[in-house]
Amino acid sequence: MLYLLPAFAVYAVFFLWPTWQMARLSFFHWDGVTVGSVAGLENYTRMGADPLFWTALTNTATWTLAAMVVPVVLGLGLAILLSRSALFGTTLFRTLFFLPQVLSSVVVAVLWRWIYNPSYGALNSTLESLGLDFLAQGWLGSSSLALPALFIAWSWTHYGFVMVVLMAAIDDVDETYFDAAAVDGASFWQQVRHVLVPAIRGPLTTVILITAIAAFQVFDLVYLLTNGGPARSTSVLAHFMFQAAFHFRKVGYGATIGVALMVMILAISLVLIRVRRGFEEEVV
Amino acid sequence: MSASRKTVRSATSTLTAGFLSLFAVVPLLWVLTTSVRTKPEILRDPLGLPTEFHFGNYVEAWVAGNFSQYFLNSLLVVVPTVAGVLALSLLAAYAFALYVFPMKRTLFIVLLFGMTVPVGILIIPLYYQMLSLGLLDSLWAIILPQLALGIPISTLLLRTFIAELPGDIIDAARLDGCGSMALLWRVVFPLSRSAMITLVILQFMWIWNQFLLPVVLIQDRDARTLPTALSAFLGRYGTDTHLLMAGAAISFLPVVIIFVIFQKRFIKGISAGALGSV
Numbered sequence: 349m350l351y352l353l354p355a356f357a358v359y360a361v362f363f364l365w366p367t368w369q370m371a372r373l374s375f376f377h378w379d380g381v382t383v384g385s386v387a388g389l390e391n392y393t394r395m396g397a398d399p400l401f402w403t404a405l406t407n408t409a410t411w412t413l414a415a416m417v418v419p420v421v422l423g424l425g426l427a428i429l430l431s432r433s434a435l436f437g438t439t440l441f442r443t444l445f446f447l448p449q450v451l452s453s454v455v456v457a458v459l460w461r462w463i464y465n466p467s468y469g470a471l472n473s474t475l476e477s478l479g480l481d482f483l484a485q486g487w488l489g490s491s492s493l494a495l496p497a498l499f500i501a502w503s504w505t506h507y508g509f510v511m512v513v514l515m516a517a518i519d520d521v522d523e524t525y526f527d528a529a530a531v532d533g534a535s536f537w538q539q540v541r542h543v544l545v546p547a548i549r550g551p552l553t554t555v556i557l558i559t560a561i562a563a564f565q566v567f568d569l570v571y572l573l574t575n576g577g578p579a580r581s582t583s584v585l586a587h588f589m590f591q592a593a594f595h596f597r598k599v600g601y602g603a604t605i606g607v608a609l610m611v612m613i614l615a616i617s618l619v620l621i622r623v624r625r626g627f628e629e630e631v632v
Numbered sequence: 633m634s635a636s637r638k639t640v641r642s643a644t645s646t647l648t649a650g651f652l653s654l655f656a657v658v659p660l661l662w663v664l665t666t667s668v669r670t671k672p673e674i675l676r677d678p679l680g681l682p683t684e685f686h687f688g689n690y691v692e693a694w695v696a697g698n699f700s701q702y703f704l705n706s707l708l709v710v711v712p713t714v715a716g717v718l719a720l721s722l723l724a725a726y727a728f729a730l731y732v733f734p735m736k737r738t739l740f741i742v743l744l745f746g747m748t749v750p751v752g753i754l755i756i757p758l759y760y761q762m763l764s765l766g767l768l769d770s771l772w773a774i775i776l777p778q779l780a781l782g783i784p785i786s787t788l789l790l791r792t793f794i795a796e797l798p799g800d801i802i803d804a805a806r807l808d809g810c811g812s813m814a815l816l817w818r819v820v821f822p823l824s825r826s827a828m829i830t831l832v833i834l835q836f837m838w839i840w841n842q843f844l845l846p847v848v849l850i851q852d853r854d855a856r857t858l859p860t861a862l863s864a865f866l867g868r869y870g871t872d873t874h875l876l877m878a879g880a881a882i883s884f885l886p887v888v889i890i891f892v893i894f895q896k897r898f899i900k901g902i903s904a905g906a907l908g909s910v
Contacts, residue, residue, distance in 0.1 A: 349733045351816075355724035355783050356739070358716075362780035363746050366757035373757065380760070426652070434638065435645035443895050444653040447660060450891045450898075452841035454859045455884045458866060458876060459659045468678040470662070504656075509902060516903035551907055558906055565750045568843045572863060586752060593756045594848065602756050610753050617748035 370610075373603035380599045391604035401605065403580050404588040408564060411499055411584060415563035416556050419503045423510025424552070428540055430511070431518040432526075442515065449508035453568035460501040461573060464488050491581040494574050498582055502569055506562065510555045517551035518544065550627035557620040564613055585609050660884075667877035674873050686874070693878035696869070701854065702861035705771060706840060709857055713775050714835045717782035718828055724783070725790035726816050730802065746784035751777055752844045759848055769852040774845045782839075786831050789904060793827040794820055830901035833894050840887055858883045 374391055378384030395401050426445055430438050448456070463470045464487040472484040487497040525547065529539045545552070567586040570576060576583040576591065585605060593602025666674060668685040694700065727733070728740060751758075754777070762773040797820070805819045846860045856864065862883045869875045891898055 349727040349731060351723040351727035351731075352739065355720040355787065356743075358720060358776070359743065359746060359780050359783050362758075362761075362776045363749075363754070364742075366754045366761055366777075367749070369757035369761065370754060426649075429645060429649055429652075433645035434642045435649055436642060437646065437649075439895075441649045441653055442899065443892060445656050446895070446899065447656055447888065447891070450837055450841075450887050451660075451884050452859045452862075452887070453843050454862045454866070455663075455880050458862070458880045459663065462662075462873075463659065470659075470679060473679055508656075509906070512899045513903045513906045516899075516907070554906055561748070561750075565752055567752055571844075571847070572866075589753075590755065590844075590848075594759075599756060599760075606753050606756055610749060613750070613753070614748055 367610075370603045370606050373600050374607045376600040378599045379597045380593075381597075384600065387600055391601050394601065395604050395608065400580065400583070400588065404583045404585045407495060407581075407583055408566070408585045410495070411502075411566060412560050412563040414499055415503070415506070416560050418499070419507040419559055420510050420552075420556055422503065422507040423555070424514055426507065426511045427514035427518055428544065431515050432540070432544065433536075442512065445511060446508040448505045451505065453505075454572060456501060456505055457569055457572035460497075460504075460569075461488075463501075464497055488574055489578060491577075491579045494578060494582045498569055498573060501573070502563075502566060506559060510559065513551055513555050514548060517548040521547040550624070553623050553627070554620065557616060557623070561613055561616050561620075564616065565609065660888075663877045663880050663884075666873060667881045669874055671872060671874050678873075689874050689878040690882065693865075693869075693875045693882060696875065697861060697865045697879050697882075698853075699858075699861065699879070699882055702856050702858050705855060706858045709771050709775055709778075710836055710839050713778050713782065713839050714832055716775075716779045717786050717835055718831060720779070721783050721786035721790055721831075722821065722824065722828070723816075724787045725794055726820055728787065728791045729794035730815075730820075731812075743784050743787060746781065747788065751781045751842075755844060755848050758845075762849055769850055769855050771850075771855060773849040774842065774857070777845060778839055778842065782835050785905060786835070789831065790824060790827060793824055797823055830897050830904065833890070833897050834901040834905060836890070837887060837898070 375387055375389070376384040377387045377390070429435070430441055430445075435441070451459075466472060466484075466486040466489065469487075471487065475481065475483045485493060488494050521544065525543050526539055529543045534542065565586050566584055567590065570582050570584055570587045571590070574582045576587050586609065589602050589605040589609060591602075592598050592605060662679070665682055667689055668687060669680075669682045669689075670686055673680070673683070724743075728736065758773075758777055759768075762768045767773045767776075801819060801823070802815065805815050810818065841859060842857075843859045843863075846857050847863075850856060850860065853864070862879055865879045866876060869879070
């Protein structure tokens with residue numbers, strides 16, 4: 349079909365070709381400038397033995413697991429609040445709650461750098477004015493707090509997605525189910541648990557997995573706010589890949605991390621596709 | 633439930649939502665209020681409100697940050713990329729939705745593969761590809777990969793949309809002797825307009841905010857886009873909070889304004905993108 353040609357040409361040259369190149373590079377030692385040498389599987393064995401890789405993988409996995417809970421629960425809670433509790437100004441609130449999602453990561457970084465600033469930041473100032481001075485911290489400078497602090501900033505920009513998708517899903521649920529439950533004397537929370545959540549479990553699973561995929565490749569906020577530090581406590585895979593290739597000039601090794609990242613994201617996506625298909629068949 | 637209890641519950645919900653929304657909105661309002669204060673004022677009381685409005689900060693930030701250049705660059709990236717994604721995806725989606733051809737399923741799966749891979753992961757090979765094409769530091773270096781990465785999701789969504797158009801209209805047009813090009817141009821294109829607008833808004837937001845590609849592929853300061861320009865601005869004026877906030881406001885206000893105007897389509901597009909149909 350001629351109609352496919354332009355799209356596939358661009359897609360092949362600027363997506364499939366780099367993908368192939370990345371896989372190929374992972375079998376070479378290369379500093380990006382001189383002639384490289386064949387590495388065979390050395391980059392892969394090196395990755396398996398590299399403690400820095402395992403740190404980045406652990407941080408990424410922690411981040412991803414937390415992402416499947418925190419922004420999802422926030423988004424689901426807000427979706428229920430806005431769609432099911434008969435409040436005034438649903439559209440206005442939806443707009444306000446969604447605002448952080450449309451910001452670029454640099455704006456988000458500027459904001460949260462200010463919030464976490466140890467001397468005049470909003471967080472510490474608020475704690476002090478509440479008389480909780482002892483809780484004030486150098487949030488991003490602490491190797492135990494920096495990762496959770498970054499994660500909170502990231503969640504701030506991701507719950508909105510969950511919220512709007514679930515609001516759309518909740519609006520599609522047949523109102524008579526809720527009426528029937530209400531007639532049976534189900535309380536608001538019983539309705540949520542036994543009617544609403546089961547009715548939207550397809551979209552709910554979908555947003556959990558999409559959020560997990562976004563979490564797995566997190567880069568921007570780490571790069572902008574902590575650069576992986578302090579003491580690699582915020583090192584994540586995408587950032588580690590970037591550092592390996594562009595700071596340490598180990599392009600082949602960077603590509604190997606990229607391949608690992610891609611395989612893992614692909615695995616999550618396959619689960620997503622399978623789950624989605626499962627729900628579709630159930631409906632039919 | 634009695635009417636008065638219902639009112640009480642609505643009021644409680646509204647108040648709860650109002651309180652919670654502060655967490656989403658206050659940081660942005662703080663950017664706006666700080667952006668019109670003076671530096672000594674901010675040092676004295678970081679969280680305070682402006683006593684008078686120094687809109688001159690915006691002029692200063694705009695000039696110091698060379699934002700007119702970067703605004704233009706961002707537009708020069710976003711407009712052709714979005715237009716290209718839409719045009720190429722419409723053609724492909726049309727073929728996938730209405731025609732039968734060999735290898736259709738295989739090609740479709742190849743395309744779906746692109747939906748699962750975020751562009752950032754390919755940054756290493758893209759860098760060397762752009763280097764060998766001589767496109768580093770040119771806006772093409774960030775246009776072309778984003779064009780490629782925008783095609784899968786847009787094609788998928790448009791295909792679903794076109795496949796759901798009423799079959800009688802398409803059949804009638806075919807009976808009237810419409811060729812496939814005329815069918816696309818006179819029937820499918822006008823009917824898909826709403827889906828296309830939704831996609832334009834979605835792609836606009838993604839491309840406007842893209843950060844990793846320009847960080848790596850564009851070193852030349854004249855070719856920066858707004859996000860990387862703001863990040864450089866942050867490095868240079870990190871202690872001039874008033875200028876920094878004016879710069880941040882300059883870069884987020886366009887997206888926020890467009891979002892507020894088109895929020896229905898935005899939100900529809902986002903849920904459609906997640907759930908698989910426009």
